[in-house]
Structures are given as C-alpha cells and as structure tokens.
Amino acid sequence: MTVMSYLGAIGAAQREAMQADERVIIIGEDVEANVYGTTGGSGKSRAQQGDFLQMFGKNRIRNTPISEEVIVGAAAGAAMTGLRPIVDLSYSSFLYMAMDQFVNQVAKNRYMFGGQASMPVVFRSAMFYGLNTGAHHSDRPYPMFMNVPGLKIVAPSSPSDAKGLLRAAVDSDDPVLIFEACILWGTKEDVDENEYRTPLGVGRTLRTGTDATIVAVSGAVPEAVAAADALAQEGISVEVFDPRTLVPLDVDGILQAAAKTGRLVVADPAHRTCSASSEISALAAEHIFDQLKGPIRRVTTPDTQIPFSPALEKQLYPNRSTIADAVRASLGERRHGTDGANGRTIADDSIDVKEVPAS
Amino acid sequence: MTDVPDRDVLLEMQRRMIRIRRFDERASKMVKRGQIPGTVHTSIGQEAQVVGATMALGTQDYMTGNHRSHGHPIGKGAPLGPLMAELVGKGTGVCKGKGGSLHLADFAVGSLGESGIVGSSIPIATGAGLSAKVLGNGRVALAFFGDGAANQGCLYEAMNIAGVWKLPVIFLCENNQYALSTPAHTVTSGVIADRAAGFGMPGVRVENGQDVLAVYDAVSTAVARARADEGPTLVEVVTYRFNEHSEGLRLGVDYRNADEKAEWVAKDPIELFKAELVRRGVATEQELDQLAADVLAEVDEAVRFTDESPYPDPSVAFEDLYTDQPQQPALAGAHQ
Ligand SMILES: Cc1ncc(C[n+]2csc(CCOP(=O)(O)OP(=O)(O)O)c2C)c(N)n1
Ligand SMILES: [Mg+2]
Numbered sequence: 001m002t003v004m005s006y007l008g009a010i011g012a013a014q015r016e017a018m019q020a021d022e023r024v025i026i027i028g029e030d031v032e033a034n035v036y037g038t039t040g041g042s043g044k045s046r047a048q049q050g051d052f053l054q055m056f057g058k059n060r061i062r063n064t065p066i067s068e069e070v071i072v073g074a075a076a077g078a079a080m081t082g083l084r085p086i087v088d089l090s091y092s093s094f095l096y097m098a099m100d101q102f103v104n105q106v107a108k109n110r111y112m113f114g115g116q117a118s119m120p121v122v123f124r125s126a127m128f129y130g131l132n133t134g135a136h137h138s139d140r141p142y143p144m145f146m147n148v149p150g151l152k153i154v155a156p157s158s159p160s161d162a163k164g165l166l167r168a169a170v171d172s173d174d175p176v177l178i179f180e181a182c183i184l185w186g187t188k189e190d191v192d193e194n195e196y197r198t199p200l201g202v203g204r205t206l207r208t209g210t211d212a213t214i215v216a217v218s219g220a221v222p223e224a225v226a227a228a229d230a231l232a233q234e235g236i237s238v239e240v241f242d243p244r245t246l247v248p249l250d251v252d253g254i255l256q257a258a259a260k261t262g263r264l265v266v267a268d269p270a271h272r273t274c275s276a277s278s279e280i281s282a283l284a285a286e287h288i289f290d291q292l293k294g295p296i297r298r299v300t301t302p303d304t305q306i307p308f309s310p311a312l313e314k315q316l317y318p319n320r321s322t323i324a325d326a327v328r329a330s331l332g333e334r335r336h337g338t339d340g341a342n343g344r345t346i347a348d349d350s351i352d353v354k355e356v357p358a359s
Numbered sequence: 360m361t362d363v364p365d366r367d368v369l370l371e372m373q374r375r376m377i378r379i380r381r382f383d384e385r386a387s388k389m390v391k392r393g394q395i396p397g398t399v400h401t402s403i404g405q406e407a408q409v410v411g412a413t414m415a416l417g418t419q420d421y422m423t424g425n426h427r428s429h430g431h432p433i434g435k436g437a438p439l440g441p442l443m444a445e446l447v448g449k450g451t452g453v454c455k456g457k458g459g460s461l462h463l464a465d466f467a468v469g470s471l472g473e474s475g476i477v478g479s480s481i482p483i484a485t486g487a488g489l490s491a492k493v494l495g496n497g498r499v500a501l502a503f504f505g506d507g508a509a510n511q512g513c514l515y516e517a518m519n520i521a522g523v524w525k526l527p528v529i530f531l532c533e534n535n536q537y538a539l540s541t542p543a544h545t546v547t548s549g550v551i552a553d554r555a556a557g558f559g560m561p562g563v564r565v566e567n568g569q570d571v572l573a574v575y576d577a578v579s580t581a582v583a584r585a586r587a588d589e590g591p592t593l594v595e596v597v598t599y600r601f602n603e604h605s606e607g608l609r610l611g612v613d614y615r616n617a618d619e620k621a622e623w624v625a626k627d628p629i630e631l632f633k634a635e636l637v638r639r640g641v642a643t644e645q646e647l648d649q650l651a652a653d654v655l656a657e658v659d660e661a662v663r664f665t666d667e668s669p670y671p672d673p674s675v676a677f678e679d680l681y682t683d684q685p686q687q688p689a690l691a692g693a694h695q
Contacts, residue, residue: 060493083494
C-alpha cells in the first residue's frame with residue numbers, strides 16, 4: 001500500500017495501462033507537458049523519472065490541437081481498428097464540443113453495424129465544479145450520457161476506485177466515459193500499488209446502518225460519509241452506498257441498500273432534473289416501493305446555472321449538512337436550518353476548496 | 360501519373376461500377392414496390408468516382424462513407440447478398456438488420472461504416488489512419504463525403520490533425536454539385552480542393568469524375584503518398600447524381616435544369632469506360648456485355664438470398680450494445 005491522491009491514482013493507472021499494453025495510447029490537449037497532472041512522474045519536472053513523454057514517446061503520447069470533435073471521433077476510429085486509446089478531455093464541459101461524435105459514432109457504431117465494431121476507448125474528463133470556475137467549466141454532465149445507450153459511465157469517488165476503475169475501463173471493449181471530480185483530486189488514502197481492477201457495475205458500501213440509506217454519487221460520496229458519521233453521533237445509523245459506475249448501474253446493490261433501511265436519500269451533484277438521482281429514485285420506486293417507509297428524498301444541485309462568486313456557488317451542491325438534513329427529514333425529524341425540498345440549500349463551508357490543487 | 364493498371368484490374372473496375380449500378384437500380388425498384396422501408400440514396404451516375412477511389416485501396420485499407428452508402432462497400436468488394444438483405448431489414452443483413460441503407464458497414468473488407476449524419480464519419484476514418492500510423496501496419500484510410508459535408512467543421516479539425524500528425528488519410532469529396540436541393544456554389548466559398556492548401560497538404564480536383572481512370576489515378580497518388588508516410592491528401596471529384604437525392608423524393612422545385620441533367624447523363628461512366636476498354640483492346644464489346652450479364656445474375660442472386668432470409672428475432676434489438684452485457688429489457692423498461 002502507498003498513500004496516493006485521487007489524481008496520483010489516476011496517473012498511476014494510466015502508467016500501468018501504458019506499460020501493460022502497447023495498444024494503449026494517450027490522446028489529449030497538453031498531455032505532453034502534463035498540465036493536468038496525470039501524464040507525469042511524481043515530480044513536476046520533465047526530467048524527473050516518470051514523465052510519460054520520455055517513457056512512451058510521441059507515437060503513444062499524442063498532444064492534440066484544440067479540436068474536441070476530431071479528438072473524440074479519431075479516438076473512436078482508432079479504437080475500431082486496433083488501438084485502445086485513453087483520451088484526456090480535461091474539463092468535462094468540453095465534451096459538448098464533441099457531442100455528435102459521442103452520441104452518433106461512439107455510442108452507436110457497434111450496435112448499428114450489428115456488432116462488427118468494438119470500441120475499446122476511455123474518455124476521461126474532470127468536473128471542475130465547486131472551484132469558482134463559473135458556468136463554462138463547472139459542469140457535472142454524466143446524466144446526459146446515461147441517456148445514451150452504448151456508453152459506460154464511471155464516477156469514482158476515492159483514489160483506490162479511481163485507479164481500479166480506470167484499469168477496468170481500459171480493459172473494456174466498449175467506450176467508457178470517466179467523470180472525475182476535481183474537488184476530490186487532493187483526497188488521499190492507502191492505495192494498492194500493484195495492478196488491480198475494480199469491476200464496472202459493482203457498487204461499494206462505505207457505511208453500514210439500519211435507520212436510513214444514502215446512495216451518493218461522485219463528489220457527494222465523501223459528503224454522505226461525513227453526514228453519516230455526524231448522524232451517528234445523534235444515534236442515527238446510516239447505510240452509505242456508492243454505485244461507483246452509473247452505466248452499468250449496480251441496481252441490485254442500490255435496491256438492497258435502500259430496502260435494508262426502508263428510507264432512501266440520494267445525493268448527486270448533477271442538476272436535479274433527469275439526474276443520476278432521478279434514475280436511482282425511479283428504480284427504487286419501481287422495484288422496492290413496498291419496502292420503503294416514506295418518500296425518497298433527493299439532495300442535488302438545483303436547476304440553475306453555476307455562478308462564479310464563492311458567495312453564490314458554494315450553496316448549490318449537496319454537502320454533509322444538507323445530506324444529513326435530508327436523512328433527518330426522512331426519519332421525520334425537523335431539519336437544521338435548510339430547505340432541502342427543492343434541493344436548495346443554504347451556504348455551508350464543509351467543502352474546503354483550498355485543499356484542492358490547482359491545475 | 361501512376362501506371363496503367365493491368366487487364367484484370369481494368370475489368371474489375373467495370374464489374375464493380377456495373378454492380379453498383381444494377382444494385383442501386385434494383386434497390387430503387389424495391390423502394391417503389393414497398394419492399395425496402397426507409398430512405399435510400401443511390402450512387403447512380405457516380406460509379407466512376409466511387410470505384411476509382413475504392414479500387415485504389417487494398418482490401419485491408421479502411422474506408423468510411425455517408426448516406427449515399429451502397430456504392431462504397433460494393434466498390435470495396437463487399438458481397439451483395441448481405442448488403443441487399445440489410446436494405447430490407449433481414450437478419451442476414453451485413454449489420455443484422457440494425458443499420459439499413461444509411462448505415463452499411465462490412466468490416467471484412469475495411470468498410471468501417473456509412474454515416475447518416477453528414478460529415479460525422481470523417482473523424483472515424485482519421486482515427487483509423489491514426490491506428491495505422493501508431494501500429495505501423497501500412498494501411499491507409501479514406502473518408503468519402505459530399506460537397507455538402509465539405510462545409511462541416513469536423514472536416515477541418517480532421518484535416519488539421521491528419522496534416523500535423525502526417526496520418527495516412529485520404530479525404531475524398533464526392534462533389535456531385537448539390538447537397539439535396541442546394542447547389543454547392545451557393546453555399547461553398549471558394550473551391551473545395553483549394554482548402555487543402557490551408558492545411559499544408561495537396562488538394563487535387565478531378566474535373567472529370569465520370570472517368571474512372573482519372574479518379575483512380577488521383578487517388579492512387581494519394582494512397583502512395585500516405586503509404587510513404589508523407590501524410591494526407593484532399594481529393595475533390597466532380598461528378599453528378601443521375602437520380603433524385605433519395606428514391607421516391609418529389610420536390611416541388613426543379614433545382615437542376617433539364618439541359619444540365621441531360622449533359623451529365625450523356626457522360627455515363629459505365630458507357631464511357633466500356634468504350635474505352637474496347638478502344639484499348641482490353642476486352643471486346645461481347646465480353647463486356649457478358650460481364651454485365653454476370654453482374655445482373657449476381658444482383659438477382661442477392662435478391663433471392665434476401666427473399667429467402669428470415670427477419671431478425673425481436674431479441675436482436677437488445678444485442679450488440681455492449682460487448683459484455685446482455686441487455687436487461689425489464690430494467691431498461693422496454694418490456695414493462
Ligand atoms: C448533420 C446533418 N445535417 C443534415 C442532414 C440532412 N441531409 C441528408 S443528406 C443531405 C445532403 C448532403 O449533401 P452532400 O454532402 O453533398 O451529399 P450528397 O447527398 O450530394 O451525396 C442533407 C442535408 C443530415 N443527414 N445530417
Ligand atoms: Mg452533394
């Protein structure tokens with residue numbers, strides 16, 4: 001075991017994948033200079049051991065023009081013809097530039113051509129929400145892509161998952177979109193430095209409990225854990241479940257975790273309408289309605305754009321306090337100073353953005 | 360100029376052009392009779408442009424195309440039966456009935472798929488060129504696209520990245536002078552081939568795209584360049600579609616005047632090449648008539664194969680989405 005940050009774990013997984021298979025290449029803007037911190041060694045300097053360009057050369061480290069549409073489409077075409085590219089799209093807001101390629105080519109080609117194509121390609125992107133980057137860089141767009149059959153969607157919430165899920169994604173013969181949460185970049189934990197894979201479609205139980213269940217996604221996971229720990233102090237026992245991948249979705253794991261306590265809170269940093277939380281809630285309503293003791297509650301980002309000012313932005317995302325309030329509400333208790341009914345919350349300083357490394 | 364191809368190649372060019380013609384004529388008839396559902400676009404009139412390009416490639420080389428889709432895989436050597444079955448939606452279709460006319464693909468001959476989204480397959484071919492380059496396997500990739508698609512932004516992203524990475528890619532613009540009802544010159548600033556200069560690659564305009572050898576020559580030069588690791592080429596071929604944009608389409612306006620149509624229909628690439636083959640002494644008129652008759656029999660056989668093929672089982676709708684997951688119709692909400 002080695003202590004790794006979330007970002008460091010991603011870099012380690014990329015290095016492992018590049019070393020394990022010559023067909024793996026990295027494509028993206030500014031990957032040569034390791035601007036986003038996942039194509040370098042342990043140090044910042046080029047000369048230091050671990051620099052991807054030095055290790056793997058220009059043929060496999062493909063620094064691109066700012067041309068997301070062809071980056072995505074060419075990675076797909078390369079994957080259809082023998083390579084296994086990892087594409088670094090940097091900010092997840094830039095995926096929209098390549099929407100046609102994602103939706104019409106990447107997702108459809110295997111199906112439309114009757115299984116002739118396989119598409120082993122990974123598209124990584126980072127969600128810079130919570131960092132005062134304003135509306136053009138703060139998106140959490142995974143739910144849009146959940147609505148596109150043919151794509152696999154991964155949202156790791158810890159360093160060890162970030163490493164294991166990325167390796168599994170590279171092994172997959174289908175296109176995988178990995179959404180990384182920048183607010184988690186600095187999170188550290190013990191990570192196995194040996195090769196391992198975390199299977200797609202298998203969630204993880206972070207806390208076991210008996211009174212209520214929180215299913216949390218991406219950056220909401222550590223907040224849900226913090227909420228559960230705070231609630232434990234009040235004598236409320238909370239189960240916390242992280243599906244880890246949204247497609248395939250660990251439906252059984254989610255339903256079991258929710259049915260166990262009969263009270264379900266879903267925490268999701270995406271915009272509320274048609275979010276991951278919408279789908280998770282609908283599945284619970286469809287399949288375990290009789291085992292629920294009360295209405296499902298959702299803690300999400302409300303349906304507004306993301307403002308720049310810290311005075312405005314911080315209040316919008318699910319945090320430990322709003323999640324805990326939703327759990328209390330599901331147990332019939334009064335809320336502590338928030339209005340969670342519309343996913344709207346008051347300012348809270350539980351997310352310390354200063355801990356996050358700048359890009 | 361590349362060398363004049365040998366006799367077998369010349370005859371194969373004629374065979375493939377006639378295959379496209381007869382296949383598309385039959386498809387057109389079947390649309391009118393209601394035997395083919397959906398939309399069908401024929402390459403009738405453009406056979407020289409298609410075959411001149413595909414014959415300059417090897418079977419291992421890659422190709423993508425667009426909605427005017429049947430000619431490309433036929434030109435690349437795909438067998439006709441599974442293509443025709445696909446048009447009808449049979450389970451023996453080359454895409455198991457899930458693609459249809461607009462989305463033919465036959466990976467066995469390097470056909471990586473036709474795109475119903477205009478321009479959208481250009482980046483895919485570019486990526487096939489990238490894999491050829493990274494793996495060093497000597498293959499090249501060709502992207503077919505229309506004059507209409509030439510105004511899609513992804514073409515220029517693709518030309519730029521192919522240029523800067525020196526990818527073995529041929530951008531082949533099928534300039535049939537119209538995008539549906541829109542004359543190319545009314546929506547296209549400058550000459551398409553000239554745009555290559557902006558990306559530091561050769562841009563070639565084949566003015567007589569009805570001459571299969573002229574197209575073959577231009578594309579062969581581009582292929583040689585790509586294989587020599589010298590990078591991409593843009594080839595614009597001027598041609599004309601003889602039929603309406605799509606079969607059965609009736610537009611209220613006559614956007615192509617009769618004189619123009621007649622002038623181009625007189626330049627039938629198959630008739631022109633037949634005369635050329637006779638003139639060169641490659642084959643007699645009789646031999647070429649026999650070749651045409653053989654192709655007609657192939658098309659008849661493809662239709663028979665299609666007629667005798669079953670429709671796919673409904674469960675096929677849930678297959679081929681992922682490599683490792685059977686779809687779960689219950690959870691997908693489809694069967695509830
Ligand atoms: C992105 C996109 N926009 C519009 C269309 C509708 N459409 C289908 S074919 C076509 C004309 C295409 O013209 P061109 O590229 O010149 O090809 P041609 O049909 O002449 O072979 C149009 C507008 C489409 N399929 N995709
Ligand atoms: Mg056209």
